[in-house]
Amino acid sequence: MPVELEVINMEDIIIENATVIPVRPAGAVLENHSVLIQDGKISAVAPRDTINKNFTLNESKIIDGRNKLVLPGLINGHTHLPETLLRGICDDEMLEKWLWENVWVWEGRMTAKEAKAGSLLGCLELIKNGVTGFIDQFYYGNEIAEAVVESGIRGLLCPSVFDNNAEAGSIDNCFKRACEVVDQWYGKNERVMWGMGPHAPYTVNKEWLWKIKDFGHDRKLPIHIHMQETQWEVDEAIKNFGKSPFQYLLDIDLLTEPILAAHCVFSSEEDRKIMAGHDIHVLHNPTSNLKLSSGIAPVTDYLDAGINVSVGTDGNGSNNDLDMLSEIQLAALLQKFRTGKPTAMPLDRTLDTATINGAKAMGMGDKLGTLEVGKLADVVIMDCSGVNMNPPHNPLSNLVYSSSSKDVETVIVGGNIVMENRKVLTIDEEKVISDAIEAMHVLRGD
Ligand SMILES: [Zn+2]
Known part of the structure; x- marks a missing residue:
């Protein structure tokens, strides 16, 4: 039967002082910007001071964005x-x-x-x-x-x-x-x-x-x-x-x-x-x-x-x-x-x-796919400390041509953190893999 996902984290999230690639405007790379997520949506993409001046943050989860890349999921x-x-x-x-x-x-x-x-x-x-x-x-x-x-x-x-x-x-x-x-x-x-x-x-x-x-x-x-x-x-x-x-x-x-x-x-x-x-x-x-x-x-x-x-x-x-x-x-x-x-x-x-x-x-061009204010907060945070991401001449170039999916650190969907520091929080990774191996044996008739 259809069930709703239990809300894991609907407190405000602020990813501060990161390099943000918002996808729109096309090609933009925003250095030292912060992303504010409220009620599952993007509320602001701006320097931290601007956010402090314009928003009241309630019980916020703060993610240090230094040396990180933030982009749409x-x-x-x-x-x-x-x-x-x-x-x-x-x-x-x-x-x-x-x-x-x-x-x-x-x-x-x-x-x-x-x-x-x-x-x-x-x-x-x-x-x-x-x-x-x-x-x-x-x-x-x-x-x-x-x-x-x-x-x-x-x-x-x-x-x-x-x-x-x-x-x-x-x-x-x-x-x-x-x-x-x-x-x-x-x-x-x-x-x-x-x-x-x-x-x-x-x-x-x-x-x-x-x-x-x-x-x-x-x-x-x-x-x-x-x-x-x-x-x-x-x-x-x-x-x-x-x-x-x-x-x-x-x-x-x-x-x-x-x-x-x-x-x-x-x-x-x-x-x-x-x-x-x-x-x-x-x-x-x-x-x-x-x-x-x-x-x-x-x-x-x-x-x-x-x-x-x-x-x-x-x-x-x-x-x-x-x-x-x-x-x-x-x-x-x-x-x-x-x-x-x-x-x-x-x-x-x-x-x-x-x-x-x-x-x-997906029919959701007005709701997803960029980090613009009002869109659903489907957000990825990537670690830029690896050798493949340095030096950071052009973070967009590094993302497209030298990044690896292993650099993906944190994943947020609709304001819920589903993976944090590469640990998936929603499902049990070991059990998912062992169940898949069991299913492989069934399909092979072992
Ligand atoms: Zn196909």
């Missing part, structure tokens, strides 16, 4: 959370064989118990990597939602609709189960948001896509779907429908809904025109696309066309971690290589793909 644009249990099962196959003969076989052995263990492991890994929000597509929405609530993170969950899945079997049962989970949880917890997750146009036919659209339309549920991930997929669509997957979705009237389109490695000029003209967000997963030899997405073409791009990791079966800092580093480098232009992905544009662009994809 990162947002992972595309995950399959229980796939943490599939980390390392198959490293050297193309997408089609990887999916049909490996991932889907392993997922088929998962029960709700393993899905919960994998979801908690995923939440733990996200928090440790400085991620405060993520966009997921998987079965077992109930177990993922419970893990989100328990761990203190924020998630947009899109139950998968797909044939022969582990939780519900055939596609009609799967659709029914997805609708039930959304009905059960919708509006119950502000950190758990919902969409629908038809796997892809090549696995879910138009009749089911229409049912999904009808179910979600009134609640404005986004449709989270894999799109144009491989050349094979585009060729199949042209063979079967006479058009690309995006043109096909346009023709069957699905683009009236917000679309969260994972991958988009391949697209024509015409596809990009369609994407720019609709509420379509690209969820870009560079590691997964390289590992499965799918290709390099034309990210700067999307951004130049005004299409929102949020970077994600994809599931652990194809990444194999949930490390967003390494993911945006790779995203930037690939575009520099692909375009032959080192200016293709400047620092601010790169950081946007893990913060404000992810917030927009």
Whole structure:
């Protein structure tokens, strides 16, 4: 049953005398600034004296921000959370064989118990990597939602609709189960948001896509779907429908809904025109696309066309971690290589793909993704004392190109501290890992 997270810490929090990267204004680096958090929101980003003059602080928790970087919580644009249990099962196959003969076989052995263990492991890994929000597509929405609530993170969950899945079997049962989970949880917890997750146009036919659209339309549920991930997929669509997957979705009237389109490695000029003209967000997963030899997405073409791009990791079966800092580093480098232009992905544009662009994809661009007054206090504090962060010529450059997720020290979600000095406060780290190992044995049939 949906439950509210117990409020851990709703006293005022002040992070004082830090280097703040607020994401807006773009490229800003505010030295010796303090961040005030009240009632779960950002109340001020200013020098400490200014805050002292303008605010009365009640029983505040004070965090020393010297030699620290403060930034908005990162947002992972595309995950399959229980796939943490599939980390390392198959490293050297193309997408089609990887999916049909490996991932889907392993997922088929998962029960709700393993899905919960994998979801908690995923939440733990996200928090440790400085991620405060993520966009997921998987079965077992109930177990993922419970893990989100328990761990203190924020998630947009899109139950998968797909044939022969582990939780519900055939596609009609799967659709029914997805609708039930959304009905059960919708509006119950502000950190758990919902969409629908038809796997892809090549696995879910138009009749089911229409049912999904009808179910979600009134609640404005986004449709989270894999799109144009491989050349094979585009060729199949042209063979079967006479058009690309995006043109096909346009023709069957699905683009009236917000679309969260994972991958988009391949697209024509015409596809990009369609994407720019609709509420379509690209969820870009560079590691997964390289590992499965799918290709390099034309990210700067999307951004130049005004299409929102949020970077994600994809599931652990194809990444194999949930490390967003390494993911945006790779995203930037690939575009520099692909375009032959080192200016293709400047620092601010790169950081946007893990913060404000992810917030927009979640439908929360006005509430998350930057450290602006009035936004929800999803905040990450990073330690800058490590050798990789010095000297601090340019803290934004150090963040994008030389920081490591191990530098993430403290994570705050909606004003609640969920990790402090690298200790996760919400869930028992050792138990989460030992339960995941137990689940691995179950999936292997040991
Ligand atoms: Zn995926």
